Amino acid sequence: MASSVQELNLLRPGHAACAGCGLAIGMKLVLEVMGPRTVAVIVPSCEGAIGGVYPNTSYGVPTFHSAFEIAAPTAAGIANGLKIQGRDDIQVLAFAGDGGTFDIGLQSLSGVAKNNDDILYVCLDNEAYMNTGIQVSSATPSYAWTNTTPEGNPRRKKNIMEIMAAHYNPYSATATIGYPRDLQQKITKAKGIRGTKFIHLLVPCPTGWRTPSDISPELSILAVETNVFPLYEVEEGRKYTINHEPRRLPVQAYLLKQGRFKHLGEEQIRQVQRDVDEEWEKLKHRASLQG
Amino acid sequence: MRDLREGLPESRGGDEIKSVWFVLLCCRAEVITGLSEEIAMKEFMTGNHAVAHAVVLCRTPLIAAYPITPQTAIYEKLSEWEASGILKGIMMRTESEHSAMASCIAASLTGVRTFTATSSQGLALMHEMLHFAAGCRTPVVMANVNRLLAAPWGFWADQLDSLSQRDTGWIQFYCENGQEALDSVIQAYKIAEQVYLPAMVSLEAFFVSHFMEPVDVPEQEEVDRFLPAIHLPHKFDIEKPGFLVPVVSSELYRKYRHMAQTSMDSVKEVALRADLEFKEIFGRGYGIVETVMMDDAEVVIVTAGSITSTARVAVKILREKGYRVGLLKIRLFRPFPAEALQKALGGKRKIAVIDRNNSMGSGGIFCQELRAALVHSPDRPVTFSYIAGIGGTDVTPEVIQKIVFDAMGRDEPEEKPIWVMEE
Ligand code: SF4
Numbered sequence: 001m002a003s004s005v006q007e008l009n010l011l012r013p014g015h016a017a018c019a020g021c022g023l024a025i026g027m028k029l030v031l032e033v034m035g036p037r038t039v040a041v042i043v044p045s046c047e048g049a050i051g052g053v054y055p056n057t058s059y060g061v062p063t064f065h066s067a068f069e070i071a072a073p074t075a076a077g078i079a080n081g082l083k084i085q086g087r088d089d090i091q092v093l094a095f096a097g098d099g100g101t102f103d104i105g106l107q108s109l110s111g112v113a114k115n116n117d118d119i120l121y122v123c124l125d126n127e128a129y130m131n132t133g134i135q136v137s138s139a140t141p142s143y144a145w146t147n148t149t150p151e152g153n154p155r156r157k158k159n160i161m162e163i164m165a166a167h168y169n170p171y172s173a174t175a176t177i178g179y180p181r182d183l184q185q186k187i188t189k190a191k192g193i194r195g196t197k198f199i200h201l202l203v204p205c206p207t208g209w210r211t212p213s214d215i216s217p218e219l220s221i222l223a224v225e226t227n228v229f230p231l232y233e234v235e236e237g238r239k240y241t242i243n244h245e246p247r248r249l250p251v252q253a254y255l256l257k258q259g260r261f262k263h264l265g266e267e268q269i270r271q272v273q274r275d276v277d278e279e280w281e282k283l284k285h286r287a288s289l290q291g
Numbered sequence: 292m293r294d295l296r297e298g299l300p301e302s303r304g305g306d307e308i309k310s311v312w313f314v315l316l317c318c319r320a321e322v323i324t325g326l327s328e329e330i331a332m333k334e335f336m337t338g339n340h341a342v343a344h345a346v347v348l349c350r351t352p353l354i355a356a357y358p359i360t361p362q363t364a365i366y367e368k369l370s371e372w373e374a375s376g377i378l379k380g381i382m383m384r385t386e387s388e389h390s391a392m393a394s395c396i397a398a399s400l401t402g403v404r405t406f407t408a409t410s411s412q413g414l415a416l417m418h419e420m421l422h423f424a425a426g427c428r429t430p431v432v433m434a435n436v437n438r439l440l441a442a443p444w445g446f447w448a449d450q451l452d453s454l455s456q457r458d459t460g461w462i463q464f465y466c467e468n469g470q471e472a473l474d475s476v477i478q479a480y481k482i483a484e485q486v487y488l489p490a491m492v493s494l495e496a497f498f499v500s501h502f503m504e505p506v507d508v509p510e511q512e513e514v515d516r517f518l519p520a521i522h523l524p525h526k527f528d529i530e531k532p533g534f535l536v537p538v539v540s541s542e543l544y545r546k547y548r549h550m551a552q553t554s555m556d557s558v559k560e561v562a563l564r565a566d567l568e569f570k571e572i573f574g575r576g577y578g579i580v581e582t583v584m585m586d587d588a589e590v591v592i593v594t595a596g597s598i599t600s601t602a603r604v605a606v607k608i609l610r611e612k613g614y615r616v617g618l619l620k621i622r623l624f625r626p627f628p629a630e631a632l633q634k635a636l637g638g639k640r641k642i643a644v645i646d647r648n649n650s651m652g653s654g655g656i657f658c659q660e661l662r663a664a665l666v667h668s669p670d671r672p673v674t675f676s677y678i679a680g681i682g683g684t685d686v687t688p689e690v691i692q693k694i695v696f697d698a699m700g701r702d703e704p705e706e707k708p709i710w711v712m713e714e
Binding site: 039052067075107 | 403420
C-alpha cells in the first residue's frame with residue numbers, strides 16, 4: 001500500500017517553495033492525476049525553485065526545465081518526438097506561470113493551440129512575477145499592490161480563458177486548489193482528449209499576496225465563492241459549462257484578507273464588484289447558449 | 292507617391308537593382324559553363340531545394356519551421372513532400388523561429404533527428420535558443436540562408452546573421468553552392484550526432500539559395516550507408532525520471548561548459564573524418580578548408596561562401612596573366628580551423644581576406660579570426676582585410692582582381708579594413 005502512495009508522490013517533499021505555497025499544492029494535485037507516464041516541461045518561475053538545485057530534484061516524472069517563453073512549443077516538440085517513435089502513450093504536460101503564459105509565452109502558446117499539438121498546458125497563476133520578487137503581470141488583478149505597481153495595478157486582469165477559447169482548442173478549464181476534486185476531474189478529462197488542453201489554475205501565493213501561510217486553500221475557495229474566479233470549462237471554443245454554482249459572497253470577503261489589497265478604498269472595491277458581476281453575467285450567458 | 296530617395300545619398304532605384312541581378316546571373320553562368328559534361332547526370336535545382344533534398348535523404352522525421360525570405364523554398368518544399376508522403380515525419384509549423392528552435396531542441400531530447408531552416412531576422416530571433424541547443428547538447432541541424440540584418444531592410448546576401456551567432460556553440464559551415472549545401476547538411480548530421488552539438492549550414496541569399504545549378508542528388512542507400520540511424524543518450528525515461536537542465540553551482544556550470552568545449556574541439560577531426568568517408572562513398576569532398584594553387588602563391592585570397600566560386604575564376608584569369616595568386620576557402624568556421632590555416636598559410640607573403648560581413652567597430656569577421664589564428668606563427672603573412680559584397684553587392688572576378696592588385700601594392704597592413712565600394 002505504502003509503495004503505491006509513494007509512486008503517486010510525484011512532487012516529493014523537501015522542495016523549496018515558501019510555506020503555504022498554493023503553486024506547489026497545485027502541481028502536486030496535477031501530477032497525481034497525470035501519473036508516472038508523463039514528461040513534464042517547466043519554465044523559469046517558482047517551478048524552477050521547486051525543482052531543486054542539482055543533484056536534488058523533487059519531480060518524480062522526467063522533467064525538462066526549458067526557457068521562459070516556450071513552455072508550449074517545448075512540450076509540443078516532445079509530444080511530436082515521442083509520437084514519431086510510437087510512444088504516444090506518454091502524455092506531455094507543460095507548467096508555466098502567469099508571466100510565462102499571459103505575457104512572454106502567449107505567442108508561443110497561441111502557436112501550439114493553433115496547431116492543436118497534443119499537450120496539456122497548465123498555467124499556474126499566482127497573479128504576478130513572484131519568482132523575481134513580485135512584479136506586475138497581465139494576470140495581476142485590478143488595484144493589486146506589486147513592487148512595480150506600488151500604488152496598485154491600474155489595469156484589469158487579462159481574460160486568458162477567452163483568448164484560449166478563440167483558438168477553438170478542444171478543452172480549456174479554470175480550476176483552483178481549494179477545489180481539488182474539481183481540479184483532478186478536469187485533469188482526468190483532459191488526459192482523455194487529444195490536442196491542446198489548457199488549465200487555468202489559480203494558485204494563492206502567501207509571499208506575493210501578502211497573506212498568512214495557512215490560508216491559501218481558504219483564499220482559493222473565497223476566490224470562487226465571490227465569483228472573482230468562477231470554475232468553468234470551454235470545449236472547442238464554444239461549449240461553456242459552469243462547474244460550480246458560487247455563493248456569490250461580496251468581493252470584500254476575498255480582497256480584505258490579502259495585504260496586496262489592503263489600500264483599496266470603497267469605490268475601488270465597488271468597481272471590483274461591478275467587474276466581477278459583469279463577467280459572471282457574460283459567462284452565464286455563454287453557458288446558456290448550448291443549454 | 293513620394294520618392295523615398297529624395298535627400299538620401301547614393302540610393303538605388305528599381306531598374307538599377309534589376310541590372311545588378313542581370314550582372315549576377317551572367318557572372319554565375321560563367322562559373323557554371325566551366326563545369327564538365329557530368330552536368331547531364333545531375334538535376335538542375337536551387338540551393339534551397341538542394342537543402343530540402345538533403346533533409347529527406349537524412350530521413351529527418353521532425354522539422355519545425357517558420358517562413359522568412361529567402362529560406363521559404365526550403366520550408367515549402369519540405370511541406371510539399373510531407374503532404375505527398377515523400378517526407379516521413381512531422382512538420383511543425385510554428386508561430387516563430389524562436390519556437391521552431393524550441394521544438395527542435397525538445398524533440399531532439401526525445402531522441403529523434405530534427406531540422407529547421409531560417410535566415411537573418413529569424414536567426415536573430417532564435418538567438419536565445421541557439422545557446423540553449425548547444426547547452427542541452429542537442430544535435431539539431433539547421434540551414435541558414437545568409438541574408439542581411441535590418442535596418443535598413445533588404446533581402447540580400449550578407450554573412451553577418453550567422454557570424455554574429457558565432458559564440459552560441461553551434462558548429463558552422465559556409466557553402467559555396469547548392470551541391471555543397473546538400474552535402475554539408477548530410478555531413479552536419481554525421482558530425483553533430485557524434486559530438487552532441489548543433490550544426491548550422493549557411494548558404495548565401497539568392498547567390499546560392501535561388502540560383503539553379505546542376506546538383507547531384509545522392510542515392511538513398513548511399514546516404515543510409517554514410518549516416519546511420521540516430522542514437523542519442525539523452526532520452527526522457529519514464530522508468531528512471533531525471534530533471535533536465537537544473538540550476539547548477541558555478542563550478543558545475545564551468546565543468547559542463549568545459550566539457551562542451553572539449554567536444555567542440557574534437558569537431559575538426561570528426562569533420563575531416565566524415566568528409567573523407569563522404570568522399571569515399573560519393574566521390575566528392577571539401578575538407579574543412581580548401582586550398583587552390585597555393586604552392587608558389589605570393590598573394591592568397593581568403594574567402595568563405597559563394598565569393599569563393601567567383602574567386603576561382605579570378606585566380607584563373609590572374610594566373611593566365613602571370614600573377615602568382617592562390618585561394619583559400621574557409622568552409623568550417625566553428626570550431627575555427629586554426630591549425631589547418633596555420634599550416635596552409637605559414638610562409639606565405641600576403642593574404643587578402645574578403646569578408647561579406649562587417650562587425651561594426653571591428654571589421655571583417657573571417658579576417659579577425661584568421662589574424663588571431665596566425666598571431667603566434669613565426670612566419671605569418673601580412674594580412675589585408677577587404678570588406679566586399681556587403682548587403683548582397685556584387686563581387687565580380689574584376690572586383691577580386693582589383694583586390695589582389697591592391698594587396699600587391701601595399702607593404703604594411705592597414706589598421707582598418709578596406710571597404711570595396713564598387714558600384
Ligand atoms: S513566491 Fe509564491 S508561488 Fe513562489 S514559491 Fe513562494 S508562495 Fe509559492
